[in-house]
Amino acid sequence: MNAALPLDGIKVLDLSTLLPGPLATLMLAEAGADVVKLERPGRGDEMRTYDPKFGEASANYAVLNRGKRAYGVDFKDPAQRDRVLELAAEADVVMEQFRPGVADRLGLGHDAVRAVNPDVVYCSITGYGPTGPHAQRAGHDLNYLAESGLLGVVTDSTGAPGLPVTVLADIAAGTYPAVVNILLALRQRDRTGEGTHLQVSMTHNLQVLGYGYFAAHQAGAGWPKPGAEQLTGGSPRYHVYPTSDGRHIACAALEQKFWERLVQLVGLDEKFHDDAGQEEDVVTALAARFAAETSDHWRSVLDGEDVCTVVVATFDEAADAGLVDVDAPERVSAPGGDASFATLPSPVSAALRRAPGTAPYPSLAELGDASPWA
Template sequence: MTALRPLSGVRVLDLSTLLPGPLATLLLAESGAEVIKIERPGRGDEMRTYQPRLGGTSANYAVLNRGKRAYAADLKNVAERDRVLALAAKADVVVEQFRPGVTDRLGLGYDQVRAANPGVIYCSITGYGQHGPNAARAGHDLNYLAEMGLLGVVADGTGTPPLPPTVLADIAAGTYPAVMNILLALRQRDATGAGCHLDVSITHNLQLLAYGYFATHQGGGGWPVPGQELLTGGSPRYQVYGTSDGRHVAVAALEDKFWERLATLVDLPTEYLDERGREKEIIAEMTRRIGAHTAEHWRTVFDGEDICAVVVATFDEAVESGLVDTDSTDRLIGEGFDVGTLPSPVDSALRRPPGALGYPALDPLPTGAVWSPR
């Protein structure tokens, strides 16, 4: 017997594109919700055009939109808009990612949907929130990190902030707050019967990621100096060091027990154990000692040691080690491909494996189905 998933019976209307909203609705789908995704006719979601491809769409689109039904509708066409509004009237949750005011002009804003569906949970994900001087501005992940102050806390030798390794803002400050607040709102509706409008501002939510800097500031310690704080390059205990073969070692030996053992393994003199006031000198010494050997040397030295120091892996190495799974039992299957799909933080015992492609037209939408993995 198939286990009942927590959101079974919940219907989600997804009007979002690209990453934050679609990833949020993917997690809802993984939890059992029925997700109906509306896309523009023809091209559909912009992410469908990305490379590489899986069958007729992009791999990015496929892994983010499995478990959903997707249909084309021209929201500027009154008749098609009205049919989408009829779907919203039967939805438990509506997720949209337009700039503030756009859904109102289209006739699909919160007030218009609430008039037909008083209990709806209406979630708006934007870069800067629904109100304020920045509300209507365009932006992407890098812009939000930059304007909030987080991007500048780390700097290279020239003082330039590095590009982040992934889209931190979209996921950590867009997707996850959206999912959390949708779940809380559904719980509140269970108790009160009332729906609500959730205003998820990516830039404002990034403050949570800056908790330490915020706490230091509130405690009178000022704001972080780029590249000089404990976790941003100012400490030899938390640093990325180069190896002799062009690889790197990531050290996060913050606690004394880890730092002291690491110092022994790299043959760092005991006089350097207390780095206070000598941070730059000891970073230079650690750089020299770790840089004298290859990554494989340090991998061997660190093997079995409890020191919070590791060789920076390539993705191939991460797959080989088993930390990245590209061939999971949850499959994404279509014409010409059968691949493992993206793991999610939802308990795998409750996840819906992807199935075949495509759906029949969703009555009463007139334009038929847009491709979507099931």
């Protein structure tokens, strides 16, 4: 382990499941925190059941929970609930991801934990925030994107929005705000001795991803029109174009110098070089040029040129280009086994996280009377 990691000595009690909370506590663990994860007895975290499997649990679970310890607990059992409160009394951070009010009904809410641990940093991740008309609604990433307005700003030719490329709300509006706020709360506790109850609403935090739309609205320009704004399909300079072999070109030639070089390279008719006021016609003309040749042709034309325009890569191609790291020195193993694989590269800087090595994901153990903290 690296000397003097930033979170050495910090104890994290993780009551969360699936992705947002576990990914947040993984980042804390990478920076030196000691994470104890509590799951349902028997089956454990739902993420364990996903495919493909790696040992006794899923590969997804493995990469999100490397280096933690996990125990099966029935939160509804009063004796086991009291044992959880004993652990919470020792924790610096408690992470939960229930719907609002559920932790309170279980006797594990902020007030109950604060009563035994006044300076705890207690983080609640919810879909729609702790209060309001949507607070009790069930949801997943796609729902949060849909109801925040973001999903509908990019549409296809029929006006239908597409599926997002990944779980944006879970990670960008759940995990990352949770980590940032936990670190800020720990810093504040160092200075004041006071704990904090952090409320992380994934839907509300998505507004940060739509910062430009918000700024335009506040300046009087209105909310974005689907597929009509500069970054949502309304500009030929920021668009995805098909090629003749079923591949695609991602064009982001926003600046004039990039645009001028691009239209020369692709041989676009000069009457379309100035796209102002004729954006739809230029999109059509540029689409025709890209559709006339294969992706290999366009790669040979575009490579080495500063035009911010590239062939959309497959994961294999991205890995071959060194843009997807499948050989990181950090590895995860199955409990009790020799098999391991290079795990998810951590966004925590190498200078601030554990030394590279292999660590197992946790089997689901029985929570006894002994302290689970390392």
